[in-house]
Amino acid sequence: MALLEVNDIHAYYGNIHALKGVSLTVEKGEIVSLIGGNGAGKTTTLRTICGLLHPRGGNIQFDGEDLSRVPAHHLVGKGIAMVPEGRGIFSKLTVQANLELGAYTRNDKAGISEDLEKVFHLFPRLAERRTQVAGTLSGGEQQMLAMGRAMMSRPRLLLMDEPSMGLAPVLVDLIFATITDINKTGTTILLVEQNAHKALQVASRGYVLQTGEIRLSDTAVALQNNAEVRNLYLGIE
Amino acid sequence: MEDLRRRLDGVSWVDLFLWGLRIVIILLIVVGAFNTLTSGKYTITTWISLSISGLAQGSIYALIALGYTLVYGILLMINFAHGEVFMAGAFTTVFIANYFNRIGFLNTYPLLAILILMVIAALVSMSVAVLLERIAYRPLRGAPRLVPLITAIGASFFLQYSFRGFYGSGFQTYPTVTALSGTFTVGKVTIPVVQVVVFFAAIALMSGLYWLVERTKMGKSMRAVSEDKEVAALMGIDINRVIVFTFAIGGMLAGAAGVINGLYRPQGVYFFMGFIPGIKAFTAAVLGGIGSVPGAMLGGLFLGVIESIGPNLVLEGLGIDGANQLKDAIAFTMLVLVLIFRPQGILGERLSEKKA
Ligand SMILES: Nc1ncnc2c1ncn2[C@@H]1O[C@H](COP(=O)(O)OP(=O)(O)OP(=O)(O)O)[C@@H](O)[C@H]1O
Ligand SMILES: [Mg+2]
Numbered sequence: 001m002a003l004l005e006v007n008d009i010h011a012y013y014g015n016i017h018a019l020k021g022v023s024l025t026v027e028k029g030e031i032v033s034l035i036g037g038n039g040a041g042k043t044t045t046l047r048t049i050c051g052l053l054h055p056r057g058g059n060i061q062f063d064g065e066d067l068s069r070v071p072a073h074h075l076v077g078k079g080i081a082m083v084p085e086g087r088g089i090f091s092k093l094t095v096q097a098n099l100e101l102g103a104y105t106r107n108d109k110a111g112i113s114e115d116l117e118k119v120f121h122l123f124p125r126l127a128e129r130r131t132q133v134a135g136t137l138s139g140g141e142q143q144m145l146a147m148g149r150a151m152m153s154r155p156r157l158l159l160m161d162e163p164s165m166g167l168a169p170v171l172v173d174l175i176f177a178t179i180t181d182i183n184k185t186g187t188t189i190l191l192v193e194q195n196a197h198k199a200l201q202v203a204s205r206g207y208v209l210q211t212g213e214i215r216l217s218d219t220a221v222a223l224q225n226n227a228e229v230r231n232l233y234l235g236i237e
Numbered sequence: 238m239e240d241l242r243r244r245l246d247g248v249s250w251v252d253l254f255l256w257g258l259r260i261v262i263i264l265l266i267v268v269g270a271f272n273t274l275t276s277g278k279y280t281i282t283t284w285i286s287l288s289i290s291g292l293a294q295g296s297i298y299a300l301i302a303l304g305y306t307l308v309y310g311i312l313l314m315i316n317f318a319h320g321e322v323f324m325a326g327a328f329t330t331v332f333i334a335n336y337f338n339r340i341g342f343l344n345t346y347p348l349l350a351i352l353i354l355m356v357i358a359a360l361v362s363m364s365v366a367v368l369l370e371r372i373a374y375r376p377l378r379g380a381p382r383l384v385p386l387i388t389a390i391g392a393s394f395f396l397q398y399s400f401r402g403f404y405g406s407g408f409q410t411y412p413t414v415t416a417l418s419g420t421f422t423v424g425k426v427t428i429p430v431v432q433v434v435v436f437f438a439a440i441a442l443m444s445g446l447y448w449l450v451e452r453t454k455m456g457k458s459m460r461a462v463s464e465d466k467e468v469a470a471l472m473g474i475d476i477n478r479v480i481v482f483t484f485a486i487g488g489m490l491a492g493a494a495g496v497i498n499g500l501y502r503p504q505g506v507y508f509f510m511g512f513i514p515g516i517k518a519f520t521a522a523v524l525g526g527i528g529s530v531p532g533a534m535l536g537g538l539f540l541g542v543i544e545s546i547g548p549n550l551v552l553e554g555l556g557i558d559g560a561n562q563l564k565d566a567i568a569f570t571m572l573v574l575v576l577i578f579r580p581q582g583i584l585g586e587r588l589s590e591k592k593a
Contacts, residue, residue, distance in 0.1 A: 052467055076473040088468035090461055101461055104454075105473035153473070 001064060003028040003188050004049070004157055009058035009068075011041075011048045018044045020212040021058065026157065031179065031189045033199035033220065035233055036209035042192040043085050045209065046159045049190075050075050050082050062157070077105045081155035085162055085192075087146040091135030095126055098134050098145055102152030112152070119148035122178065140171040147178065151187075158182065161192045176202055196233035200224050208233070255577065262574070265555065272554030279549060282425045287546045293432035293501060295541020296439030300494035301518030302525070302533040303446060304366070304487030310463045310528040311483050314382065317389035318369055320515015321396035322488050324508065325365040326358030327495025328400055331409040331506045333357060334499065338412035347416040351496065358492035365396065366488025367481055375477075401508040409506040411499035435501045442493055443534050446486065450530055455482060463528075513565065517544075520572040526582030535583060544568050 002025040011019040019041050026032045036042050047053045049060055051072035060067040062078060070078075081102070090098050099119060103112045120127035123144040129137065134145060143163055150158055163179070164172040176198050183189050183202075193199035200206050200220045208216040208229060216223065223229050273279070301323050308316045316322075334354055337343040343350045373392045377385045417431040450456040461469040462479045470476055498514070499506065517540060525536025547567040552560035575582065 050471060052470065071475075072467070072470040073473050073475045076471065082471050084468055084471065088465055088471075090464045090468070092464055093460065097457065101457065101469075101472045101474075104458070149472075 002026060003063060004190065005061040006045070006049065007058050007061070009045075009048055009055040009060065011044050011053055011055050013044075018212055019048065019055070022209070022212070022214055023058075024207050024214065024217070026188055026190050028188055029183075029186070030205065031183050031191060031203045033191045033193055033196075033203035033206040034209055035193055035196040035199055035206060035229075036215075037194070037232075039211075040209040041212040042209055043161055044212075046082065046085075046161050046190070046192055050080055050159060076153045076155075079154075079156035081150035081153045081158050083143075083146045083150045083158070083160040083163055086165075087142045089134045089137075089142050089145050089149070091133070093134055094131050095134055095137070095145060096130045098149050099126075099152050102149035105153065111154075115152055115154065119151055122151075122181070123148055140167050140174075143167065143171075143175060144178075147175075147182075151182065155187060158187050158189045159192075160189065162194060163191075164193065164195045164198065172198065196229065200229075259578065266551050269551035269554035272556075273550050274554075276554070278553075283549075284546060285426045286428070287549065288542055289426075289428055290432055291542035291545025292538055293435040293541070294545065295521075295538040296436050296443075297494050297498050297501065297537075298514070298518045298521045298540055299534045299537025300439050300442060300490045300497070301514055302521040302537045303443070303530065304491050305519050305522040306525070306527055306530060306533040307459075307483050307487045309522070310530075311459065311480060312374075312378075314374070314385050315389065315519070315527075316366075316369070316374075316484075316487075317386065317515075317519075318373075318392040318396060319366075319487065319491060319518070320511030320513075321393050321400075322362045322366045322369070322511070323491040323495050323498075323514060323518075324511030325396065325400060325495075326362035326492030327499055327510060328404055328409070328506055328508065329361045330354045330358040330496055331411055331499060332404070334411050334496075335409075343412055344415050347414050351414070351500070355493045355496045358496045359489040360492070362492025362495065363485045363488040366484040366491070369396075370481060370484040375480075397508050397511075404508070406508065408504070411503035411506065413503065414500060417500060431500055435497050438497050439494070442490060446490065447530065449486070455479070459483060516572075517565075517568050520568055520575070522582075523572065523580075524575050524582055526584040529582070529584045532582055532584035539583075540568060540571065543571065 004026040006022060006024045008021045008023050009019055010017070010021060022041070022045055024032070024034070034042055034045065044053065048055050049067070051067065051070050051074070055068055062080065065078070067075070090101065093101070099116055100112070103115065106112055120130070125141055126144055126148055129141065134142065137145060147160075147163065160179070163175050167175065172195065179189060179191065180202050191199055191203060200223055203220040206218065206220050206223045207214050208223070216226065216229065218226065224234070301319065304319045304322065305316060308314060334343065337350050337354070369392055373388050374385050377388060417434055420427050420429050422428070450459060458469065458474045458479050459482070461472060461474060462476055466476050518537065521536035521540045522533045523536070524540055525532025525534070544564045544567050548560035548563050552563055557563070
């Protein structure tokens with residue numbers, strides 16, 4: 001059974017029908033990429049999975065448990081963490097306080113400080129700035145902080161919403177390399193990206209979302225070679 | 238020449254008017270203070286006594302102001318019914334205080350009796366604040382900001398008349414605590430004991446709050462929620478719990494302030510008593526920078542002192558009669574001036590920078 005199963009979900013903002021029957025699965029240990037243009041519904045899909053929005057139709061199964069009506073603050077305890085769109089760091093708090101909030105639901109002090117060191121090992125630039133107020137970090141550092149913060153809950157499933165948005169190419173490479181590293185340590189990842197090229201390189205499978213519907217789904221390699229994907233999302237003739 | 242003209246082009250009539258207003262106000266303050274001080278009518282001892290009573294009164298404002306600022310920090314909403322939260326505690330415990338007095342408990346164990354009164358008042362005000370959130374504000378979360386504001390005013394009237402229904406429309410008076418009714422002298426200054434007790438009781442409560450916000454896990458979640466509710470929820474923080482907690486803490490401080498206020502100003506306890514302290518505490522919160530905890534504390538103390546020395550210092554010097562009755566006018570003038578010239582308050586950030 002898949003770790004995450006999204007079955008035919010419909011989501012609305014008021015009267016706007018943002019998701020019109022989206023289905024996808026993520027197997028344990030995988031990186032799955034969800035790509036699509038602006039306004040396709042990628043963020044809405046992640047928000048629905050993590051309970052910030054509840055589906056009006058369909059259901060979401062995580063590890064055999066129905067999440068469709070579970071409020072957002074219970075998800076991190078079940079093993080789902082999110083790196084939100086635009087990073088969503090707490091800009092008035094220090095780097096360390098941000099990371100500690102990532103471990104908010106945990107009580108094992110020793111484990112938390114161990115994981116804090118792991119995050120600092122993964123992102124040495126955060127270690128140098130641990131007492132700095134997060135709002136003063138650069139965009140790339142804020143992205144590292146958002147990823148590190150998500151890792152602080154020891155998630156089984158990590159949802160990432162456009163982690164490469166607005167970053168310089170060197171940093172984009174670094175972020176994607178880290179995504180692969182995180183995955184290698186056993187964390188399953190559902191990655192939302194507009195950078196389809198990179199997203200399909202790191203993923204094993206991918207989905208293409210268009211105006212609230214899944215348009216294509218295949219292995220990452222097949223999608224990279226698909227004429228439509230090449231044309232629309234990879235910018236290759 | 239070109240340069241000067243370009244610079245003047247950017248200045249609107251409103252700016253000029255406001256600058257003029259600033260200069261007039263500063264002149265009035267300087268002239269008033271100068272006249273008073275050179276008239277030699279008051280000695281330095283008078284000013285010190287006035288400042289001390291101002292600090293006592295100000296510390297009560299600060300306690301109430303914290304309720305406004307905490308709720309604003311989390312929900313970006315002004316709980317205009319907070320004055321009534323204060324009234325609920327003060328009005329309920331006045332009867333218990335008088336009962337304690339009749340049975341002799343109040344003056345045999347004053348400290349214990351006052352503590353019990355404060356706990357009761359805190360619980361009553363807390364319940365009112367929590368119910369207010371639950372019934373009046375929670376259903377409106379996400380509505381435009383004007384809507385809960387109007388509801389708050391409605392809730393305010395509802396609470397006033399409910400408590401009038403419970404306890405009647407008469408004026409009640411807190412009993413005198415003999416242990417607090419004396420004075421003591423430092424140098425040439427005679428200080429009423431009650432003012433010192435009021436001040437330190439308020440400071441103790443505020444230190445408790447400061448510790449709570451800065452050091453505890455709940456305090457950390459409050460700060461996370463005030464910055465970003467959705468992301469806070471993703472961290473596993475139960476937003477509703479934090480919001481209820483915030484109202485509860487603000488309510489408890491207001492209730493305790495109700496008893497402290499009763500020690501300081503025993504008279505005038507009735508269903509409408511929350512209105513003026515409520516608006517003054519709101520002024521204090523705005524003065525200190527709404528949303529800022531230290532700001533509310535400083536704003537309260539500052540307002541208390543200004544209100545206490547302002548009439549004698551400035552108004553009398555300008556030849557205004559009965560200056561002492563114009564305390565409230567000073568407080569509200571301050572509110573208007575702060576809103577015009579420094580809406581972010583002493584410690585706060587600009588309101589416009591906050592996302593709504
Ligand atoms: N809060 C909202 N209120 C109303 N409509 C919304 C809201 N958020 C998103 N939408 C609409 O829902 C649709 C899907 O939006 P969503 O944010 O999921 O797209 P996306 O794929 O993440 O786009 P992007 O790549 O630009 O982030 C869009 O048409 C958008 O306008
Ligand atoms: Mg998006």
